Amino acid sequence: MFSNLSIRGKLVLLLIPPLITLMVFAAIAVKDRFDSAQVASDATEELEVAESAMVAIDELGTERSAAVQLLITSGRGRSKTDAARQDTDSAVAELAEHLDGGGSGADNTSKAIDALERLTTTRQGIDTFAIEQGEAYENYNGIIDDLLDLEVEILSELGDTELLRQGQITLSGLQGRERVLRQTAFLGTRLELGELTGPDYVRYSAILNEENLFFDAIGGSDKISQLWIEARNGSVAQEGDELVDQINRAGQGGSIPAVQAADWWTAMEEKANAFDAPADESFEELRENAGGKASSSRGGAILFGVIGFGIILLAVLMALALASSIARRLRDLSAQASTIASDRLPEVLESLRNPTPEALQGAMPTIGSDATDEIGVMADSFDTVLQTSVETAIEHSQQRAKTITDLLVNLGRRNQALLDRQLSLIDNLESREEDPELLEELYKLDSLVTRNRRNSENLLVLAGESASRKWNEPVSLHELVQGALSEVGDLDRVEITGGAAGTEMLLGQPAVDLSHLIAELLENALSFSAKTTTVTAHIESKSGEHRIWVIDQGIGMTDDEIADANERLLDPADIDEMTTDRIGFQVVGRIAQRLGVKVSLGRNPTGGIAASVDVPREMLLSGVTPNNVARETLPERHAKFDGRIGHSDSGAEDVEDVATTAAPSSSETKPS
Secondary structure (H helix, E strand, O other), rough: OEEEEEHHHHHHHHHHHHHHHHHHHHHHHHHHHHHHHHHHHHHHHHHHHHHHHHHHHHHHHHHHHHHHHHHEOOOEEEEHHHHHHHHHHHHHHHHHHHHHHHOOOOHHHHHHHHHHHHHHHHHHHOOOOOOOHHHHHHHHHHHHHHHHHHHHHHHOOOOOHHHHHHHHHHHHHHHHHHHHHHHHHHHHHHHOOOOOOHHHHHHHHHHHHHHHHHHHOOOOOOOHHHHHHHHOOOOHHHHHHHHHHHHHHHHHHOOOOOOOOHHHHHHHHHHOOOOOOHHHHHHOOOOOOHHHHHHHHHHHHHHHHHHHHHHHHHHHHHHHHHHHHHHHHHHHHHHHHHHHHHHHHHHHHHOOOOOEEEEEEEOOOOOOOOOOOOOHHHHHHHHHHHHHHHHHHHHHHHHHHHHHHHHHHHHHHHHHHHHHHHHHHHHHHHHHOOHHHHHHHHHHHHHHHHHHHHHHHHHHHHOOOOOOOOOOOEEEEHHHHHHHOOOOOOOOOHHEEHHHHHEEEEEOOHHHHHHHHHHHHHHHHHHHHOOOEEEEEEEEEEEEEEEEEEEEOOOOOOOOHHHHHHHHHHOOOOOOOOOOOHHHHHHHHHHHHOOEEEEEEEOOOOOOEEEEEEOOOHHHEEEOOOOOOOOOOOOHHHHHHHOOOOOOOHHHHHHHHHHHHHOOOOOOOOOO
16 A cells, blocks of 8 residues: 555654654653662662671671780680671671672772771781780771771762761761770770870870761751660760760879779770661661662653553554555565575675676576565665675675786796796806815705795795796606605605605606695695604505605694695685685695695694695506606706605505505595
8 A cells, every 4th residue: 555655755654653752751751760760779789788888897896895805915805806706707798798799889899898808917916916906906997997988988879869868877877886986995995004195085085076076967857867866865875975074084184084994895885786776777767768769760660651652552553554564575675685695695606706797697686676666676776786796796806816816926936037046046156166064055055945936836826827847857756755855944854765666657747746745745744743753755556556645743633624624635715715824735735636636634643644645647657667768867956955865665664554544545535
């Protein structure tokens, strides 16, 4: 019904109801209500942390009094200290569990955790009497102050105005109670020692003033305020205040107060305990208020959400007829596009790596649509974009491959020209030099340049070009391996075995490339094996089949790595898809592909890798040996290094055992 309506008209009709709904919801401010509920809910969790901190502070205050008494009495009262520590440990463990769960400020949480860790050090000092009572008193004060900072942060950031006011009242009460406990420990130790100096009075008066300031800040008729006021004005607190007054009068008169230490400890500890109930009930009241506000805000948000949902439902019903038509056609378009993108397009790109225009046109998938509206135009546009994208991708891929190939060929040819000139100069120097030591150095330089020439030829191989070096005379397999050895380093580590199998003659034309292939395998074997080990080049002939082995005792490869390497050797990647790791396998694979030679890797049972090269029969001269064919002998450059290459058939039986174990079976069609 709406197939020919413009997409803009469809979207306008579809979006009008949701836009109205959004305006209604914005006016109701549902989000603000949910935010308020979340703030209140977070406050409930934070209050659990604050309450755990309060209990820990209370127990630490009790432990502080017991600890200083222990120190001034030279160890008496150990049981009281141990009991206080048990209560503290229980409270600290609960607080640590809350702190590990997060929730409070990072800075003060870190300070609180550090404070709890300092407690252990303080206790050790007390147990060994390594610290005096004054230092222990200050250490406990520092720990408690850090926990109070955590309380201040939590109770000052409850979010809601009423919760914030109640939190400040609770915080003042907790600070005041801590000052009571601080007075108890400070003055108790002075009374025990019978020493109360002028500075002690000043310090004590400062603590007392802080207590009064905190408690005086509590006012109002609300429940929390009244709890703290009643506790402060109660009979228990008044008994402690009477002793405080006696001490104040004595201090003003410059005399020692007539207050017994035992009476002081008892009265002041009971005064501090009188504030336990207000503290507990304050937190309970805070939690109830926070929970109530969270429930109220959440309920309001749900109510408005239900109203909004009703409006949205009405809008959906109004737009359903329009949306169904658009959605159905868009789903079909999307499904076809997804199928083309995920299934058909990769197949097309793979099959059109070297396409013709006719092949491209026939293989290109299309969506197709007979509609004349915007969706139909979209389908046609998608087909156009798809074809243009594929054509562009193929063109760019081909251009990139051509650019890389041309670059490699250019670099390879230029390097070859320079290296050939360098080799010619070295040959000239060698021919005129008679000093054996200098001649040996020239041979080393010759070997290094020869290796560089092989690396330069690798560029040509990767670019799909053949090497410029040609050789037309037949070459024995033994000489072929010797030629490969002249292009690698560490010649002294290589041993050639094989005996009569090495006398088989190879056509001259493929000799250079096959020698290059074997040189790459030898270079790899030498590079990935220890300098103290030997690499064996073994020539094998069985039942008319000829195979050259390169066996090392190196670090080896995993089964997956061997399988991946054999895959590269069997089917080397195109130059624009080539990876930079193990580039030598790419070179070997390309040469093997060009010559029709099978190269595969296997595991050396004694450690390392055994690489095999199967020489096709058509490359060999049947019935011809090095002694009955008219040809040049070993190429001059290869002959230079013949004296440094190991030739031995000792241990050949062991090599053949390795070859038998590592060789792929005749039934294999692909390296595993």
